[in-house]
Each structure stands twice: as structure tokens, then as C-alpha cells.
Amino acid sequence: MARYDALLIVSFGGPEKPEDVMPFLENVVRGRGVPRDRLLEVATHYQDVGGVSPINQQCRDLIAALRPEVDLPIYWGNRNWHPFLTDTLRKMAADGVTRAAAFITAANSSYSSCRQYLDDIARAQAEVPGSPEIVRLRHFFDHPGFVAAMTDHTREAVARLPEEHRDGARLVFTAHSIPVSMAASSGPSGGAYEAQLRATAALVAGDRPWDLVWQSRSGPPQVPWLEPDVCDHLRALHASGTRAAVLVPIGFVSDHMEVVYDLDTEAAAVAAELGMPLTRAATAGVHPRFVSMVRELLEEPEPVLSCASATCCPAPRGRPES
Ligand SMILES: CC1=C(CCC(=O)O)c2cc3nc(cc4[nH]c(cc5[nH]c(cc1n2)c(C)c5CCC(=O)O)c(CCC(=O)O)c4C)C(CCC(=O)O)=C3C
Numbered sequence: 001m002a003r004y005d006a007l008l009i010v011s012f013g014g015p016e017k018p019e020d021v022m023p024f025l026e027n028v029v030r031g032r033g034v035p036r037d038r039l040l041e042v043a044t045h046y047q048d049v050g051g052v053s054p055i056n057q058q059c060r061d062l063i064a065a066l067r068p069e070v071d072l073p074i075y076w077g078n079r080n081w082h083p084f085l086t087d088t089l090r091k092m093a094a095d096g097v098t099r100a101a102a103f104i105t106a107a108n109s110s111y112s113s114c115r116q117y118l119d120d121i122a123r124a125q126a127e128v129p130g131s132p133e134i135v136r137l138r139h140f141f142d143h144p145g146f147v148a149a150m151t152d153h154t155r156e157a158v159a160r161l162p163e164e165h166r167d168g169a170r171l172v173f174t175a176h177s178i179p180v181s182m183a184a185s186s187g188p189s190g191g192a193y194e195a196q197l198r199a200t201a202a203l204v205a206g207d208r209p210w211d212l213v214w215q216s217r218s219g220p221p222q223v224p225w226l227e228p229d230v231c232d233h234l235r236a237l238h239a240s241g242t243r244a245a246v247l248v249p250i251g252f253v254s255d256h257m258e259v260v261y262d263l264d265t266e267a268a269a270v271a272a273e274l275g276m277p278l279t280r281a282a283t284a285g286v287h288p289r290f291v292s293m294v295r296e297l298l299e300e301p302e303p304v305l306s307c308a309s310a311t312c313c314p315a316p317r318g319r320p321e322s
């Protein structure tokens, strides 16, 4: 097992009261020229749920579940909202932590889901004197713990369908859409984002028929992003005779805004309009096998990272480094 003084949970971050929402969104898109009316539109989704994203509480729940499993001090730093990575690294330095393992709450290789985390960790280390060395634990998209958690949650979601629809229901795996160029340049030899998601889906689906589709696309409409969108896909399934579906959000590890809004509100409304029974599998969250997976990653010898190389998952062309 590698030597670590601490475990650092690194996550996206989210607002926790209405007045946090716009400053949070400005942090997320900093410097990328996202039109203000786009931010105001996304802000309404947060305001509709009282300005509180579930994501921070889900990090607290994961940390609480990890405490009995991990015999290291556990710290938590976010990229886009409190507790920010810089504040957490300051506390770690003050506590004398010299080497910490980082568990990033994103499973896959891409600029948005990997490189931006590593860049933000490096930026925080540069800003905080005496920062600890941070070793990122490996990607867990095919780890038996993640697969077991999502397999259980998928089975539970199938069981929530009306009995006559369970056998014929299609498994529809979803992940965050990203620009086609970002997907093409993901991982050490390109295409890793989609390939990893397909690997997870195949492991979870077993011998049931399944599709991988995309959600939550944003950005300028003229920029091609991964398709089809989950809502379009539900319409296509219905038109081709599929009578029921189960959504399995393998691109996230907690039921945050992009899950509860894009799937439980938008996709659910399309299914209702089609008269198509639809259930959604829970994300890994604090499933015991997902929690013990973090401990197992810590116990592995030094992580063999494909993404340690500075060239992996580069920012898409023409986009300022965040
Ligand atoms: C791959 C990926 C993940 C999964 C990996 C991971 O978990 O990191 C993810 C997660 C998340 N994305 C989140 C929120 C947002 N993502 C945005 C924008 C974007 N996401 C992108 C990609 C991803 N995003 C991209 C390519 C953009 C376009 C702008 C840009 O090029 O950077 C915007 C800006 C508004 C908009 O344009 O939609 C918001 C508010 C939240 C928090 C949810 C909550 O608050 O509960 C989470 C967990």
C-alpha cells in the first residue's frame, strides 16, 4: 500500500442557498464567455429547488460513510464552491499533512471530468505555501465496487417498474454530454470518455439490452456535442416499439442537479408524455460497495495513472485553460 497521511475528497461543489447560485455559476464558467442568459436559465433550475444543490450534502454523506472504513484523516475540497480546494489545502498544510491521496468524485477521463480537477488541484497547491503532495487515485469506472453498486441500483430500478414491463424494459445508461472534440481527445490515446462509459455499461447490464446516451449538453448550439440526448432517445425508443425504460446515470456518483433536473424532471416529462413507464437507478452515492471501493483504491500500490502525463485530456481547441 502506498503511504498517505490523509485522504482528500475532491468534488465539483454546488450552491447551498439562493444567494450562492450566481457566484457559483460564475465560478463554473469562469473566463469562458458563457452568455449571461444561459447562466440565468441554469440558475432557475437551482432556484426551483431553493438554491441548494444536493451535491455538497452528498459529499458529506460519503465522508461520513468513509470514516469507519478509512484509518486516515479525511479532508474535502471543491472546485467551484465552499469548501474550496485552496482553503482545504491550507488546513491540510497547517495540520502537517505532507502526502495525501485524492479521490475525485468523477469516474471518467476527459478534460471536464479529469484534467480540470487536476489543474484545479495544481492551482490550489501553487497558491498555498507548504501544500501537501497530492496523488490522485486511479479512475474507478470499471472497479468491481462501482460496478456492483450500479448493478444493485439498476436491479432495484427495474423492480420499480410495473411487473408486466420489467422483462422488456431497455436499460438506458446516461452520462454528461461533452463536445465531440473533448471526447475525441480524452485519455492517453483519445476516445477514452465514451469507451470507459461503454465498459461500465456492459459490466452493469450483463445480458440485458442497453444503450449509452447523453444528457445536460450546453455550450453554443453550433458546437457538436455527443449525441443522442436522452430525451430524443426515449422518443426514438418509443417510436420503435420499446414500451418501458430504466435510466442508469453512470456518468455521476451522486444524485445532484444534473441528475434530479435533467433526468427526473426533463426526461421523466418526456416519458410521461409518451405514456412510457420509466424509472431511474440511483447513483453510487453511499452504496457500501462504492464506499469500500475508496478504501480498496487507497490500499492499492502506487496508482498507475494514464492521466499523469501533462498532455492527457487537453482543453478543447480555442478554449482558454480554466
Ligand atoms: C463531463 C462533465 C461532468 C461529469 C464529471 C464531474 O462530475 O465533474 C459534469 C458534472 C457537473 N456539472 C455540473 C454543473 C455544471 N456544468 C456546467 C457546464 C459544463 N459541464 C460539462 C461537463 C461535465 N459536467 C461541460 C463540458 C460544460 C460546458 C461548460 C464548460 O465547457 O465547462 C455548468 C454551466 C452551465 C451550463 O453551461 O450548463 C454547470 C452549472 C455539476 C454540478 C451539479 C450540481 O450543482 O448539483 C456537476 C457535478
Ligand SMILES: [Fe+2]
Binding pocket: 176
Ligand atoms: Fe457540468
